Amino acid sequence: MKASKLFLFIKKILYVFYPKMEVEGKNHLPQEPCILVGNHAQIHGPIACELYLPDTFTTWCAGQMMNLKEVPDYAFQDFWAKKPEISHCFYRILSYLIAPLSVVLFNNARTVPVYRDNRILSTFKESIRQLERGRSIVIFPEYDKAYNHIIYDFQERFIDLAKIYYKKTGKEIKFVPLYITPRLKKMVLGEPVSFDSQAEIEGERKRIRAELMKKITFLGEKLPCHTVIPYRNIRKKDYPKNRGE
Numbered sequence: 001m002k003a004s005k006l007f008l009f010i011k012k013i014l015y016v017f018y019p020k021m022e023v024e025g026k027n028h029l030p031q032e033p034c035i036l037v038g039n040h041a042q043i044h045g046p047i048a049c050e051l052y053l054p055d056t057f058t059t060w061c062a063g064q065m066m067n068l069k070e071v072p073d074y075a076f077q078d079f080w081a082k083k084p085e086i087s088h089c090f091y092r093i094l095s096y097l098i099a100p101l102s103v104v105l106f107n108n109a110r111t112v113p114v115y116r117d118n119r120i121l122s123t124f125k126e127s128i129r130q131l132e133r134g135r136s137i138v139i140f141p142e143y144d145k146a147y148n149h150i151i152y153d154f155q156e157r158f159i160d161l162a163k164i165y166y167k168k169t170g171k172e173i174k175f176v177p178l179y180i181t182p183r184l185k186k187m188v189l190g191e192p193v194s195f196d197s198q199a200e201i202e203g204e205r206k207r208i209r210a211e212l213m214k215k216i217t218f219l220g221e222k223l224p225c226h227t228v229i230p231y232r233n234i235r236k237k238d239y240p241k242n243r244g245e
Helices: 005-017 044-052 071-080 085-097 099-108 120-132 157-169 201-221
Strands: 022-024 035-038 057-062 111-114 136-139 142-146 152-154 174-181 186-189
Touching (some): 005 044, 005 099, 035 044, 035 157, 044 174, 044 186, 057 120, 071 099, 085 099, 111 120, 120 136, 120 157, 157 201
Parallel strands (some): 035 136, 035 174, 057 136
Antiparallel strands (some): 174 186
């Protein structure tokens, strides 16, 4: 689908004003399609991936952010619910104001809509279609549960995509960890984690999730000292440092 002129204009504006991100560790990307798994860094994760990853990468996006009626409630709960209560009225209004822009951006960007109900089947189906076309998938699996000073806890059902892909193609896909730090203007890729088609999927969910979280934490900690952009949009003075200092 051809992107709208408005989206292309906004993307050009972002190229000018958004920090230029350096992608490190490209040698860790396999030749075949893969699943890139990173920290969300609030809005920075999706923006950085859209701007600075090749066109062969497609990002999982909350389906609610692509639907005009669903944007306000989802955006407020996901972005601003943890802000001080005195500011909630402002962010409620803002959630309605950003709805049209959200629909334009996420329906024209390289995205696959993700749902938490029966529509998740369409998410997996479209993701497999993209992988079979030679495109890689980008997933930000954090959710609202604290884990450490680098990332929030990860959901694990996205790992089922590897099992479906193996059944369809006979190929064991790799999960590549990604740490995004806007403060250092870097996107750092780590060593991949391979799916084991012979293991039980329950065990693979736990193993791959744990390995990815460990590797992304390592990527963040080994960088020079910097402020981490957390998954939750909390007060900036509460943002952690990458070394827990």
